[in-house]
Every structure is written in structure tokens, then in C-alpha cells.
Amino acid sequence: MTAPAAFDPTRIAHLTGRFAPVTEEVDAVDLEVTGELPDDLDGVYLRNGPNPRFTPIGSYLYPLDGDGMIHGVWLSAGRARYRNRFVRTPAMIAEENAGRALWGGLESMILPGVDEVGDVLANTFKPLPDINVVQHGGRLLALAESDCPFRMSPELDTLGKETFDGRLPAGITAHPKIDPVTGEMVVFCYGLEPPYLTWSVIGPDGAVRRGPTSVDGVGEPQMIHDMALTRRYVVLVLAPAFFDIEAAVSGGSFVAWRPERGTRIALIPRDGGPVRWADDEAFWLWHTVNAYDDPDDGRVVLDYVQWPALSLGPGSPEGRSRQSGHHGLTRAVVDLAAGTVQRTRLDDARVELPRIDDRALTTPHQRLAVAADSGRIDGLLPGEYDALRWYDVRANGSAARVWNAGDLSVGEPVFAPVPGTRGSERGYWLTFATDRTDNTSWLLLLPAEDPAQGPVARVRIPVRVPLGLHGTWLPTEE
Structure with a gap:
């Protein structure tokens, strides 16, 4: 085993306070509710996020490092229950058997040997299905950054690594997109060796309809976190964030930002046609909002949150961007014929998790x-965020409504539609929140008709929910 580098986890801000991991797995029923839960919501809100089972060794890079933990709140008939469970990968089980961390963080390159974990796991990288959770084709999946997801039971027990019947052995993205019309789930996966970037399609039944298909024009390994989907195209934004394994081995960053290379947008026809490329100045995005085909001129419209650069520094891939890096809600219009991109800032507010x-x-x-x-x-x-904002983008993003959360730090807002209201916007925005004064956590429900009025209900969670990443609302029935 490689000797651990000098590393003091107590100096990592994202391992403390409201980000600090929790280790207890809890079941609770009849949760305390302030306000009144809507009778027309019946389902479960799930959220995944980094939650190291043991004190990290070597390095820790939020939010990419850390074991997955899924928090679930089931709502039915005006009542709520809670359960949280780790995503138990074979690596985590080995660490539980040892009673300590055996793998280092991504930047440390610490890998356990045969004497510690056996032949199968020795000198392998640790799976990190800690970013997102989705359901598709009868499978509930905890998702990692371009790796195999892990399948979970409806009650959040880990069932094992999911390779989709062996058709997607390298894994998928942490941010797949499900077409609400066709029911297909479109995914991508990047790798350190050729082919550096592939995309695939999984049918609504969970069967792979298109196996890994190489994206032509990608000659080096690049980091891509999210994607978008239109009726015609898979949209991938390739910022100049290149993997540099040699630098990582010698103690440097494993991702190099090379702005002189610019950012390229790949439009991949979903029918399998040739890739269309558009070039732009360098920028980075963690998350897209949505994309669609412009019905008037055939261009592609992409909304996303723009960052000036990718900064993978100690403690957070967002680096010190809250203080120094300007980012905001942005619209890009891609002209396929000209191969150009026109970007418009919709709002200058510091926002994320759209x-x-x-x-x-x-x-x-x-x-x-x-x-x-x-x-x-x-x-x-x-x-960490202390407000939620909503935009009417048909008004060019100018109609922002804001709810300031006071002493609460809030996470990603997820929409839960009222059943039987397809085509309308009736429903509720759900998010976990943690009180900065006492570290209590709550599930908030804000009405979509007027979210700026604040929550109509707050569900008290029996444990603190670490500030984390992405979630989903799964209705019991449509």
C-alpha cells in the first residue's frame, strides 16, 4: 500500500459543520410536521450525496469523493416517514470489515493491496456512487461520475453493481436524461483510455437499445459532469478540463484547466448521424437546466449555470469561486450551420443545482x-446556499422570484407534480434544509404556484442531513 500523504481531515471544511458526514442509519415514522402536508402528494423524495463512512485518508475532494448515502422521505396521506442508507459497494464493505478507510481520495492515489482487500479489489479505484439517484426501467440507481451505478431496493438496501446485463460495463454518467416522450434514458461515459467518450441509450424497459457509441472528434480524456437532451440531439459540453494522470502521480492536480483550448459543444444526433460541433471561448459548467430544438430555425437552445473555469482545489471543485469566480444562469444558442455559439447571461446571481x-x-x-x-x-x-430562486425564462429570465431561507442552508430544489396534472405546473418544490443555528434538518415543501411565500410544510428529519447533491421525486402512481 502506498504510504498516505500528509493529510489532516480536520482542516477540510467540507468534512465539518453542515457538510460533516453522518454514520448512523435511521428509520423513523410519523415525523414531526410544521404546517400541513399536501394530501395530493404520495411518493418518496430521495437524495444522494457524499458521506464518508470512515475518516478519509490521503485527500478529500468535495463533492466527488466520499461514500454514497441516500436519504428518503416517504409522504402519504398527510404523514411522513424517513430512512437513510449507505450505498454499500464492495470497497465500503471491505473498509467496514477493517474498521477504517483503506482507499484514499481521488487526488491521493492511495490503493489498498492484496493483503488488505484480496485479489479482486486490490489496486482498484473505489466506486463513488455518491452524486445522484434516479429510477428507470424498474431499477433504482445510485449514480457515480462516469462509473457503474449501484442498484438499490425500494427501501434503499444495496443490491449490487449495475451493468445493464453486461451491456454497459464501463458505467454511465451521474446525470442521465430521461426523455418524457419516448421513455428512453440517454447516458454518456468518459474514460481515461480510447474511446474517451461514448453515449448510449437505455429503453423504458431497462434494456440497452444502443450500446456504447464513440463520439468522434474526442482525442483526449476530458471531464464532463452533466449533459442535456433535445428531441433530436444529445448535447455534451466539452470544456478544456483535461485529465493529467502524470501530474496526479507526482502530487499535482489530476485535472488540468487549459483555457487556450476553448470549450466545444457536441450535438450528437439521436438517430446515429455524424456529430456536429460548435466552438466557443473557454467556460465550465457543472449542471445544465435543459435543452431543446428551436422550432423556427433549427438551432439548439441550452440553459445552464456557467462558471469561468473548473477549479479543483482542496475541499471543493468549486474552489474559491464564491469569493472570486463569477458564475450565473446562462443561455447558449448553438447555430449548427455556422458551428457557433451565442451566449446570453440570464441572471448574475450566484446560483447552482438548477x-x-x-x-x-x-x-x-x-x-x-x-x-x-x-x-x-x-x-x-x-x-452551500441560503435562498431559492425561480425564473420565468420565457421572460428572458428577468422574472425571478426569491425565497430567502433565513437561518436555513438549502439544497437542490426538486419538483413534485400533483398527480393527474400533466401539462400544468401544479405541484411543490422539495428540498432538504439545515438550520445553521442548531444543525437540525428539514424537508421543505414550497408551492409551485407561489414559491416565494415559503414552505407550506416542514418535515423534521430525525438526523442531520449533510448538505449534498442531487435527488428525485418518485410518485407512488401517476
Whole structure:
């Protein structure tokens, strides 16, 4: 085993306070509710996020490092229950048997040997299905960054690594997109060896309809976190974030930012046609909002949160961007004929974790929600937000509505539609929140008709939910 580098986890801000991991797995029923839970919501809200089972060794890079933990709140008939469970990969089980961390963080390259974990796991990288959770084709999946997801039971027990009957052995993205019309789930996967970038299609039945298909024009390994989907295209934004394994081995960053290379947008026809490329100045995005085909001129419209660069520094891939890097809600219009991109800033507010009503994916969306940094609070870490914002993008993003969360730090807002209201925007925005004064955590429900009024219900979670990443609402029935 490689000797651990000098590393003090107590100095990593994203291992403390509201980000600190929890190790207890809890079941609770009849949760305390402030306000009144809507009778017309019946389902479960799930959220995944980094949650190291043991004190990290070597390095820790939020939010990519850390074991997955899924938090679930089931709502039915005006009542709520809670359960949280680790995503138990074979590596985590080996660490539980040892009683300590055996794998180092991504930047440390610490891998256990045969004497510690046996032949199968020795000198392998640790799976990190800690970013997202989705359901598709009868499978509930905890998702990693371009790796195999892990399948979970409805009650959040880990069932094992998911390779889709062996058709996708290298894995998929942490941010697949499900077409609400066809029911297909479109995914991508990047790798350190050729082919560096592939895309695939999984049918609504969970069967792979298109196996890994190479994206022509990609000659080096690049990091891509999210994607978008239109009726005609898979949309991938290739920022100049290149993997540099030699630098990582010698103690440097494993991702190099090379702005002189610019950012390229790949439009991949879903029918398998040749890739169309558009070039732009360098920028980075963690998350897309949505994309769609412009019905008037055939161009592609992409909404996303733009960052000036990828900064993978100690503690957070957002680096020190809250203080120094400007980012905001942006619209890019891609002209396929000219191969150009025209970008428009929709809002200068510091925002992230954008979501829409998922039933509007691939089509022109009207409203979107984001977590926001209001600028009122000193001491918020990168990835921590104290407000929610909603935009009517048909009004060019100018109609922002804001709910300031006061003493609460809030996460990604997820839309839960009222059953039987397809085509309308009736429903609720759900998010976990943690009180900065006492570290209590809550599930908030805000009405979509007027979210700026604040929550109509707050569900008290019996344990603190670490500030984390992405979630989903799964209705019991449509």
C-alpha cells in the first residue's frame, strides 16, 4: 500500500459543520410536521450525496469523493416517514470489515493491496456512487461520475453493481436524461483510455437499445459532469478540463484547466448521424437546466449555470469561486450551420443545482428553480446556499422570484407534480434544509404556484442531513 500523504481531515471544511458526514442509519415514522402536508402528494423524495463512512485518508475532494448515502422521505396521506442508507459497494464493505478507510481520495492515489482487500479489489479505484439517484426501467440507481451505478431496493438496501446485463460495463454518467416522450434514458461515459467518450441509450424497459457509441472528434480524456437532451440531439459540453494522470502521480492536480483550448459543444444526433460541433471561448459548467430544438430555425437552445473555469482545489471543485469566480444562469444558442455559439447571461446571481419539471425535458421550458447564494450571509462554504430562486425564462429570465431561507442552508430544489396534472405546473418544490443555528434538518415543501411565500410544510428529519447533491421525486402512481 502506498504510504498516505500528509493529510489532516480536520482542516477540510467540507468534512465539518453542515457538510460533516453522518454514520448512523435511521428509520423513523410519523415525523414531526410544521404546517400541513399536501394530501395530493404520495411518493418518496430521495437524495444522494457524499458521506464518508470512515475518516478519509490521503485527500478529500468535495463533492466527488466520499461514500454514497441516500436519504428518503416517504409522504402519504398527510404523514411522513424517513430512512437513510449507505450505498454499500464492495470497497465500503471491505473498509467496514477493517474498521477504517483503506482507499484514499481521488487526488491521493492511495490503493489498498492484496493483503488488505484480496485479489479482486486490490489496486482498484473505489466506486463513488455518491452524486445522484434516479429510477428507470424498474431499477433504482445510485449514480457515480462516469462509473457503474449501484442498484438499490425500494427501501434503499444495496443490491449490487449495475451493468445493464453486461451491456454497459464501463458505467454511465451521474446525470442521465430521461426523455418524457419516448421513455428512453440517454447516458454518456468518459474514460481515461480510447474511446474517451461514448453515449448510449437505455429503453423504458431497462434494456440497452444502443450500446456504447464513440463520439468522434474526442482525442483526449476530458471531464464532463452533466449533459442535456433535445428531441433530436444529445448535447455534451466539452470544456478544456483535461485529465493529467502524470501530474496526479507526482502530487499535482489530476485535472488540468487549459483555457487556450476553448470549450466545444457536441450535438450528437439521436438517430446515429455524424456529430456536429460548435466552438466557443473557454467556460465550465457543472449542471445544465435543459435543452431543446428551436422550432423556427433549427438551432439548439441550452440553459445552464456557467462558471469561468473548473477549479479543483482542496475541499471543493468549486474552489474559491464564491469569493472570486463569477458564475450565473446562462443561455447558449448553438447555430449548427455556422458551428457557433451565442451566449446570453440570464441572471448574475450566484446560483447552482438548477432543476425544472422533468416532464418538460427536451422541450421549451417555462420555469426553472435554483439554489442561490443571497450574499447576505458570511461564512457560507462553496456548495452551500441560503435562498431559492425561480425564473420565468420565457421572460428572458428577468422574472425571478426569491425565497430567502433565513437561518436555513438549502439544497437542490426538486419538483413534485400533483398527480393527474400533466401539462400544468401544479405541484411543490422539495428540498432538504439545515438550520445553521442548531444543525437540525428539514424537508421543505414550497408551492409551485407561489414559491416565494415559503414552505407550506416542514418535515423534521430525525438526523442531520449533510448538505449534498442531487435527488428525485418518485410518485407512488401517476
